[in-house]
Amino acid sequence: MATLIASRVHELTAQRRPFVHATVVRAQQPTSAVPGDDAVILADGSIEGFVGGVCAETSVRAAALDTLRDGKTLLLRVLPDGAASFPEAPGALVVVNPCLSGGAIEIFLRPMLPRPLLGVSGTATPIGAAVAELAAFLDLETTNPMAYAGASAVVVAGLGRDDEKAIRAALDAGVPLIALVASHTRSAAVLDALGLTDEERARVRPHAGLDIGARTHKEIALSVLAEIVKEIRTGVASAPAPAARSLLPISDISERSGNPAAGASARTVVDPVCGMRVVVGDDVPQAVVDGVEYWFCCVGCRDSFVAGR
Template sequence: MAARVHELTGQRRPFVHATVVRAQAPTSAVPGDDAVILADGSIEGFVGGVCAETSVRAAALDTLRDGNTVLLRVLPNESEQFPSVPGAQVVVNPCLSGGAIEIFLRPMLPRPLIGIAGETTPIGAAVVTLAGFLDLEITKPMSYAGASAVVVAGLGRGDEQAIRAALDAGVPLVALVASRTRSAAVLDSLGLSPAERARVRPHAGIDIGARTHKEIALSVLAEIIRDLRATEDAPHAPLHLTDISEMSGGRTAIDPICGMTVVIGEDTPHAVVDGVEHWFCCAGCRDRFVAA
């Protein structure tokens, strides 16, 4: 599974790494078993049987949304004697075959991409250095697809081309490092539409009285982070700033046999009885419901 985790990280795909940290017989999982849960809810690897996977899938998708790690305790019933852990999320899984397990869920979110035009200038170089400290990933030069923001710090060298390239790549925020006068001239020369103009921050940077190159870089990145934070649905979520386009829609249903909450996906056991749709944690619950 380590190779798969490395592969997904390199592909900048959001996922959750789930690892069994404690297990009580007769559960089939053992400490060290692990799996990855992708943003579409699919699971690769092993952290327990079908019913345990149902609980893991639902909790994992929640961690992708808020970015928080979770210790998930899956118990067969509320009275199960299993050493408690403060702060753990407890799920009672009546389908579980007698055992209990604890699974650590760690969301792995791609770092936000920041493009820099003019990274060899003193201000551009300072932006690169500070971006690394802030866990921001720098794109390749002039490769802005998927970037959350682009800093244009060419100081008069190719600024217009960089702004045009960033806007054409769909970058939502372009920070132009220039004086107010030159910023106005650059933007006027581009003939931007109102919508494009709204995506550019002329004379970028929060006013902190910056004088040095590093201070200017700090003010620019502070403005970028502030603006991007303002667009997030969860203000306290990690600054991953990515469009998780494959994220499961989060539709859930209650298994009418065992009472579990299940995430509805392509592989979720399903049945239509008397014109009503029902979803189940496993094929066993579905078959029992249909036969009743």
């Protein structure tokens, strides 16, 4: 199982799909999970692998979606109702799961989000080459020239070679931030020649880069990437424009209506019996009572609810 999950982690990373890698790090008997068991949880709430029975999975699904939203790792402690807790661990999320068989487990959740994608046009120029080199150091993933779909930003550093073509390609791909490396005068001429709409022009940064008094090619690259990192972190360039999105931004991996399908995000509801958060899905116990749909953490809660109505 560990080999299969490791292969799946590699595959999902290569596909730039957001997911959570969950690993059981501690377990108390009786429980079906043992330390080292692991799984991946996708943005639709589906689980591949094993981190415990169906009751534990319910808590893992909900917590995993939270980590996809904020990008932070989490130690999830799942305790049966009325059980003595593990020794304190600062930063752990404790959930009481009334349908556990009596054991308690701790699961480390690590959200795996795609690295920001950066397009670089003009890698044959000294500045373009420096941008590509520094981008790798900053853990930005670079794309092939003109393959800009899904990019958070594009640096146009052709210094007069195909700059207009690169800008047009980036705009058509929905890239939210296009950094043009050029003087103020040439930047104005390039943008005027393109005949851009107001919306398109707002996405282009003429004479890109923060003012750090840069002189060398590497310093110019630093100033350009500093501006891009700033805008990515402040949300301006966190994701491509809607027409070109290949991935949901973190803020969109949230609670939505409808059953989750491959590639869709999931929604969570509250089990009306035990109060647990439940991720809606085809394999989740469900019942329709008086025309209203309800979902439950386990079959026991569902049967109890239906019997009481």
